Amino acid sequence: MKKFVLPVITTLLLVSCNKIEEKIDQTVQKTTEKVQQKTQQVVEESVKRAVDESVNSLTNSKNATLNEVFPGTATSIISEEKGKKIKIPGRPEGYIFKYKADIAVLLPFLENQPTSDESKSDKKARKIDGQNIIDKISLASKFLPENTFDTSFLEDIKNDKNIEYYKLKRFPNSSTIIYNPKNQTIIQYVEVNK
The missing domain is CATH 1.20.5 (Single alpha-helices involved in coiled-coils or other helix-helix interfaces)
Structure with missing residues (x-):
């Protein structure tokens, strides 16, 4: 058992x-x-x-002018200006501008802007690959309700290989610039780090 x-x-x-x-x-x-x-x-x-x-x-968002961010902006170097002051959660104060200008004149103007900290600032604007910018804008536009803002420029920058992209940091301002050489249109996002 x-x-x-x-x-x-x-x-x-x-x-x-x-x-x-x-x-x-x-x-x-x-x-x-x-x-x-x-x-x-x-x-x-x-x-x-x-x-x-x-x-x-x-x-x-409030209407804004480039002169608010870059005092002394000569109206002779830009035309057809539109701008908005925006606040993105978790980001510093920002401005987005769309205007026409000759990039050969605009970049030196921006590069000569005064800075509050030269060690945190670029001396020259640098040309960058725009794919990261396109990806960020594409992602953001997916979450926005229709007709929030005109996204037709997104198709232009995705498809036009002549579009140029620049970054320039003149502390406290940091600019991302999208330039269309065909019509000299510039879209500039400026972040102001205070």
């Missing part, structure tokens, strides 16, 4: 351990799924809140 009882008890213990392990696995899986769902929900809510704040910032 002892020979029979020991294997039965061992078998029962083994089956019980397997059931306990199975129950633990199910509990862990359910908990993992709940955590993933909650995390996804929190991320979606955060993105929606940030997008709503950005949209409100864009729709409530």
Whole structure:
């Protein structure tokens, strides 16, 4: 009888351990799924809140001129100027301008702007690859409601290989410049780090 009882008890213990392990696995899986769902929900809510704040910032943005950011801007070097002061959550104060200008005249003007910290400033504007800029604008435009702003320029910069991109930091201002040599249109984003 002892020979029979020991294997039965061992078998029962083994089956019980397997059931306990199975129950633990199910509990862990359910908990993992709940955590993933909650995390996804929190991320979606955060993105929606940030997008709503950005949209409100864009729709409530104030008109601005290049002269506000770069005092002494000669009106003779730019034309057809449009500008907005915007606030993007988590970013410093910003301005976006669209105007026409000769890049050969504009860049030296911007490079000669006074700076509050020469060690944090560029001496010259540097030409950059625009793919990163295109990607950021494309991503942002996906979250914006239709008719928030005109995204037709996005198609132009995606498809036109002649578009030029520049970066220039003259602390506290940091400029990203998109230049279309065909029509001398410039789109400039200026971030003001105070």
